Amino acid sequence: MTAASAPATSTAEAGGRVLDHPARDEIRIEGVLHALSDPMRLRIVRELAAADAELTCSCFELPVSKSTSTHHFRVLRESGIVRQIYRGTAKMNGLRRDDLDALFPGLLDSVLDAANRQLRRVGEDR
Template identity: 55%
Template structure:
């Protein structure tokens, strides 16, 4: 069975996470994981970029420890590693998401979604 490699929690760094979240496409992926189902296939993301660029952005997030990816049949399932991030880098992901909420229209990120 094919699997993805993910960094162990102790290998997740503030520099790696901030670098991964510096890109608006990657923040959009994270926002969608927060506001939608907690596990989503790559095809559920409507991104304004090609498939190869999407693959790149998901890989950057995975290698930084922000998301977890696993195969389910032929689909790649994506989930946010929220608890790992909150434990490893307290307050960081919540601050990034709060900032996104403040600068993104209410239609893109509902205020009732827990961060």
């Protein structure tokens, strides 16, 4: 079975914590676009893309409650945009850029470019 045809994956790390992620072939454009349509989730994706590295959830200064932040990360993970794994007690987040670029060539770069242009045009996130 190839990575593209593998079933949904679960990542078990420290403490036996398991996070479900869709396999590449399970990622749907509707789910990706829905996830990216929220300003907070788009902000998370922009920050991950700019960092070009995995970041902990606590690295993001979002103007929402912790439970709402957790919800946003879950939507991003379940849509296939980010991969979350535990390293010790930290939950690390990384963009699934390879998967997204293989499925939807240019989509992520176009969305990020548009979001950055909008940010320059209208100012900081509201």
